Amino acid sequence: MPDNNNIIKAFSNLENVTASTCVQVCDLLSNSVAIFSSIPKLSKNITNCTCVKSIWEIFYKMNDPKNPPTCSAQIHITPFGLSTCKHAAFLNPNQTKIPQVALISVPGSGNSWTRCLFQSLSGILSGSVYWSQQNFEMGLYGEMEPWNSRRTTFIKNHEWPEQLKDNVPMKDEFAPHIDKFVVLIRNPLRSALSDFNRQSLSSHITGFHNMQDFTKQATEGKKRFIDIFNSQLDLFLDQTTRYTQIDKPVLYITYEDMIDNLFAQLMRIVHFLGLDDDVNVLERSICTILKNRRKQPTKRTHKIDPSQFARTLIDRNLTIKRLANIDRILRNSKLHYLRIEDYFADLGYS
Incomplete structure (x- = not known):
């Protein structure tokens, strides 16, 4: 009452x-x-x-x-x-209520955005196995904290097979420290385009201003679009196989589902973390949605949509077979599924 x-x-x-x-x-x-x-x-x-x-x-x-x-x-x-959902703080490393959660995704899937939503929702700082000054400056203040300090949770990791940088753990070193896993998935064409922007322009948000620049970079640059797309599909399959077999709790969330119905997806995260009895978190969830809605009109500054040209660089038949295989693995595990019709349609297949 x-x-x-x-x-x-x-x-x-x-x-x-x-x-x-x-x-x-x-x-x-x-x-x-x-x-x-x-x-x-x-x-x-x-x-x-x-x-x-x-x-x-x-x-x-x-x-x-x-x-x-x-x-x-x-x-x-x-x-x-x-x-009311503006501030987030470090955890007491000795607390036991909040689990150590990993946020696993292919690059370009909306990992940083999801971490910002989590911080706004929970009031807890999100961590990362990477040290990104750009993410720190956008408010992810757990970015520079050692990932295993237990002062953060919702810890970002892409788990590239070649993760060999200092302080970045290999996946077999990472998993034993984690209690639960959230796996974020996105339309692979869109995640590859986003990561291609990041690698070419040092930003997910700022896109190419004309098709000539995109075409040249995508086909002749040091990091060609097709190379990024194929390596991401490999990683997508690797992550799907791994997290449908791991013996720890796993929650799958989809970028497109968050765009369509953010409140429902936030509530799934709240329940998975065991925070659904916290009135403050419920209050912050509404605040988070309203704050996110206000930011959306200025979120992207893309001048062009290069997806039509990007499709011509992809082996669509092979990609469709690989996505169908990933969808089959997810459905057999009863953990999740792909929005396969949407992804196929975006690839120009109907």
Whole structure:
């Protein structure tokens, strides 16, 4: 039941007050939600504003038979509400509630974005076996922490077979330190394009500005697109085979599923980590979705879509056979499946 102290009537029956004023008042009162209603009456608008401490109180408020909102009620999240999922901290290395979780993916699958979502959702810093200054500067402050310090979780690892850099563990050295695995998968054409951008332009986000530059780099550059695509398919199969056979808990999530229904996928992660009884995490989940939605319009700065040319570089028949094999392995394991029709269609196969 809602706590009446968490619901405040900011003002009622005032004439011609705007929704932005309601949001400002509730924000000053350190409330997450502003519920604003406006009722036309002759030449005036009679307005009401209710401030709600917790986002989750909305559900009770909307179903309160004694004081239901009017049909014209508008629900706004205040700047204070959006700040509730802003900060994340290191774990106490001696704690036992939060498991050590790995986030496994092929490069370009949305690993860094998923880590940012996790931090916003849980309030816990995500780690990595790699040290990326770029990721650190975007708010992944667990990036420079030793991956096995137990002060972070949701630890990024692509598990390339040739991982031989200093401080980067081989997969057989990594797995014994991990309690659970989250495996992130994405349309292989799109993940390869994203990683090709990273290797060519040092960024997943900034794309090529014209087709001539992309074509030249993809076919003549030091890192050709087809080489990246084929090596990623090899890694995709290797990871699928490995994590459908490992004797530890595994959760598969799909990049495209997160785009389509982020809340459902966040709840799957929350449940897998055993955090679904934490009211703060549930509150942060709504904040995370709203904050992510605000960022989406400026997320990508691609000037062109090179996928049509990229398809011409791929052996589509061989790729389709390999993806069908990966899908079969996943379905037989009953852990997950590929969005195979979508992936085939993106390859130009119908």
